[in-house]
Amino acid sequence: MSASDPVRELVEQLVEGKPIQWDRAPVDDLALLDAVHLLDQVRGTYRRIGDAKEPATQVLFRWGSLSALEKVGSGASAEVWRAWDPGLATQVALKLLRPEAAAAGLRSEEFLREGRLLAKLSHRNVLRVHGAAVHDGRPGLWNEWIEGRTLEQQVGSDGPLAGAEAAHVGLELCAALAAIHAAGLVHGDVKASNVLRARGGRIVLVDLGAAGTPETLRASLRTQATPAYLSPQARDGAARSAADDLYALGVLLHYLLTGAYPSNERTDLRARLPDLDPRIAGVVERALSADPAQRLADAHSFADALRASLGSVPAPARMRLAWFAAAAAAVIALGVWASWPAPPETAWAPQAALVRHDQAGIALRDGDALALGDRLDLKLTSDRPTWVYLLNEDAAGSFHVLFPLAGLPHANPLPRGQTMLPGEQAGRTLSWQVSSAGGREEFVLVLANAPLHGFEQRLAGFATASIEAPQRGVAQVGSAPLANVSLRGRHLSALLDEFAGELGDRRRVQVVAYRFDAPASQ
């Protein structure tokens, strides 16, 4: 037996230490993909333990050995934090029961028991729960931190999926459910907002907080499934089982294909989507049969039916394109907690522009010419504290961090109101000065309403601009949204690609790229 070429590609990425592009993976041997994932976990763990350092950011509190860094979600009975796990040398999502919920002893024990069960599960398509414990009287569990976006977000922004792509997603979720059911558990809340397409294309079933044994799911505390995804039997109050997860998967596939939920009447996907492959439509319709006896018996049967419906259809191109689009404008989802109500947010709309030092009121625009010796400032106006990162790379590949700079009075976060950067130092008014001409110059400006820990950590390894010898090189400045700019600078491109997830959260981050060609002489 030998691996197919696509699997060899995955192995090559693994061995080279590159992120694995799961969206290019074939789905005809999911066990082999899971094996590659296992080896990637082994390699990744050893590499992190050797290299990763705790983010240089304020620790809000400690829970056991974990350091809580940022609150990222809140629900009725629990709170979720981004935390640092020194043992694993990586970020994790930490879910802590609220003190008032923890005070109910039965709830705490149940929470921990389920956490312990979930920690035994390990599969490429299932969120990895690392453990559960009580520290300082607070029960909690922690799991892997995943960057990506939910299928609900994907359908919301890009529209319904093509038939083959939806079937591929369905196959991966069948593998996830097969693993969960084999462990004697029921997920209990399969839905589009509980499936992440992680950076790299890995499909991950999350929100295992709703999972449990069939017995615990019968208990009143474990019935928070989303109504649209409930089988007719569950809606009528029948005990929940693995079959209900499969019905919910049918609803999810219907949603992925149409952007809508099936009605209570008989599902007729073929009438609704005449261009859809009838074999794929048939599988979904069967999964949604009102009569349980007509449905697919288990996750393996579901997968077999989907695989047969795909025939020899290769991995759909759109799946790949969807990821590349996501790489440019990805969002950070909150892993297992993606479906939790987000804290209310007011719109954040900072205003920033590169301006000439002596013409602070005039923003530089496309076509504006700059000459050697011109001085540039950044004018920022924001209604809340803002983190600013300004980067520059020239045609020769010389890369510098222009802001933040050690030694400047201005540092992140910049206060609300108006700020001019780089600002003053020891009575001198500083600016970034055009000190050379000729070739391409690119700038990237990142604004965020919260610290970008991973990005900051990475920037710490790069050269910063010298205050005594301000940076070189601009002749024309053009401003455009990042998605419309194709950066050529390899350092900038690699950096933006590496942190597409962190920079892609449009609620928190704005990214603008500037590119201009400097004529050799004016």
Place this chain on the structure above:
Amino acid sequence: MHAEETTALLLDRARGGDATARDRLAARYLPILRRWAHGRLPSSTRDLTDTDDLVQVTLFRVLDQIGKFEYGGAGSFLAYLRSALLNLLRNEIRRVARHGKSVGLDENLAEDDTASPLELAIGRERLERYEAALEALPQRARELVIMRLEFDMTYDDIASELRSTPDAVRMAIKRAVESLALTLGERA
């Protein structure tokens, strides 16, 4: 890496009682093994000093008995050290589990403090599957996987150990990992 510093030659000299060669082997492998051990030692026993002590003791014990070690080709010394250290760590884990730490039920109701970081990351059952599949590989393939995936050695360093070229090493590692993945896939 100079030719006279290859592991094979250092081992030869160490066997002959050359203390300098012994020290050079220790200096070369201690950092690699320490890093590796931090991924395999449970939180209940994981303390920087403890881990480093264990690694150092293991390495020196192996070097003290270097005369008994039959050099089976490049890479085998590292695999041998890994095996010795893994046995020691397993004993240590058993010792801690047997004697236990005084842990209140409320404080650690569900926490498995005998789990190593690698186990927490991938799960106990998967780690056992990985070890079994690794053991089933031919010796050379197993050594290549360990050097690359576990010790995170560069192709250049592995090539120096094997007296090969980085390109040949890269190809051999890919074949070994592919074989390991196929074995794991079949055992799933």
